[in-house]
Amino acid sequence: MLLQEDLKKAYSGSRVLVTGGLGFIGSNLAIRLVEMGAKVTIIDNQMPETGANEFNLEPIRAQTEVIIADVGDRSVLDGLVGRIDTIFNLAGTLSHTDSMRDPYRDLHSNCTGHMQLLDSVRDAKSSAKILYAATRAQYGRAQKLPVDENHPLISADVNGINKTSGEAYHMLYSRAYGVRTCSLRLTNTYGARHQMRHHRQGVLNWFVRRVLDGNPILVYGSGQQIRDINYVDDVVDAMLMAAGSDKTNGEIYNLGGNHVSLKALGELLVKLNGSGKVEIVPYPKDSKEVEVGDFVADTRKIESVLGWKAKVSPEEGFARTLDYYRKNQSKYW
């Protein structure tokens, strides 16, 4: 259903802002946008350990304006938003552990800055469409599977609570001021350009590093925990489609589409790598607290409204991921 030609037509020549654009998903998105002929500006504050990496933009460095600033820096935003068609608002922190250790940094990054961005767009009377990157962590432990968008939001950490607020601000500004916003709740996303120095932003890319380093992939607990995973290119497709449609204004959509156990993922990586092993080990104390059980997203809303569906299988996605880091390891760890 995904018509890459239609997307290209929509974004060719358009002016796009990507916040957090030096990071994992932001950089993959920016590269696709430049390939389609968009004029891309990036705002990124290069917050340590969040994944900002200048090498991520290496394929498009010459065609892209990069501004090092907070997502909410109005001295930057106010001069910018009036001439922007689409804002992919991906800035923010997303670590469970970091948010519990320093809830104030998480609050500033995920709430204050986004409010400032929304205020800037409203005050400029800009018609820019804003896509917010939310997370399935907002749901906390699933009360039943699959989890649809109306599932209660009982986050297991400060990060989930603050991401919920950030999303709610976007929805409120749509209802109260007519700012054109939408939100995608991302599941575990993996692929090229993810930071590889620590495991606090998701287990999938960390498995990739472990196997490439020749270390055993450590799977906690039973290993049977289900995750619903997306390769980054599918997420980029969803973002382009959602931001390109007025049907999504004021709406929230789940992503997902490949649910699989962590043990099976570890075994897949060993197979694709041609060597390595999976070890089932007990939960470390701080990870046990994080564990919210199985997660499967109900993605029927975005499928029915936009025709989006995850296309890249775990086999294909992890093969591409392994290939990327084999070629570019020195830039990531």
Added chain:
Amino acid sequence: MLLQEDLKKAYSGSRVLVTGGLGFIGSNLAIRLVEMGAKVTIIDNQMPETGANEFNLEPIRAQTEVIIADVGDRSVLDGLVGRIDTIFNLAGTLSHTDSMRDPYRDLHSNCTGHMQLLDSVRDAKSSAKILYAATRAQYGRAQKLPVDENHPLISADVNGINKTSGEAYHMLYSRAYGVRTCSLRLTNTYGARHQMRHHRQGVLNWFVRRVLDGNPILVYGSGQQIRDINYVDDVVDAMLMAAGSDKTNGEIYNLGGNHVSLKALGELLVKLNGSGKVEIVPYPKDSKEVEVGDFVADTRKIESVLGWKAKVSPEEGFARTLDYYRKNQSKYW
């Protein structure tokens, strides 16, 4: 079911902190606590226009310690929380209009400060019970009536979003760190000691002022909007009962119990006052945006767990309210 003698036994001699204790509900609560023999400390930052009024504490001024500080001031809290049994955490802003005008003040007041209070209690390994004062504004427009605690939280303003976060922090700290917390979602509360200088913190006391001033009570729209109202003494009872029970740890409860149309309330006030009139007028622009339709709370959870039920009828409550402000008008406007 409410046994005032049991409450008195529970709080007599206990050490209690009331944040926002110079305000409407906080001061009524503090007076009840002192009457029952509790040792009361108040933290209040006297934020302009939020309702802090030193006269509110006039009956207990000599027996009460008042600290003028932010709810989250750890230089104050850290020396205090170790010797406190119960914290009634009522500080915060609650105006729709003010939160839309200055979302950053609302965020600081309702999120940052409460996180600091929770961190202080956790770090002190204090066993203090914390009761959080939440609001039915967190629900936004009711999807069906009556509204129970599992209703989605789709707030119509920044204040509701930030109050939701503050509540979620309290629940998270219960689950993650064993801090003893509970939350009550208050509906429209009225009675003695409410500020009377502006209408931005609730319509009920504003009606009282209008009728006492000899001005028509202005009811917007059809006048048939239903509100679920509580006299402040009933709310104080609920707070004392909820904070006094370990059954409430990590739990959220609606309050409510008297649903009535705004027009009927206006007419009741005219009757009780012996003069005055109700005028049905169109919504002003900024009030129309606020209007979320009828609201009736489902209070079965708190009734079944604690045996709390609103006891004061609107007739009785507004008679007491009129009486209080007739005697003390000069202290309020």
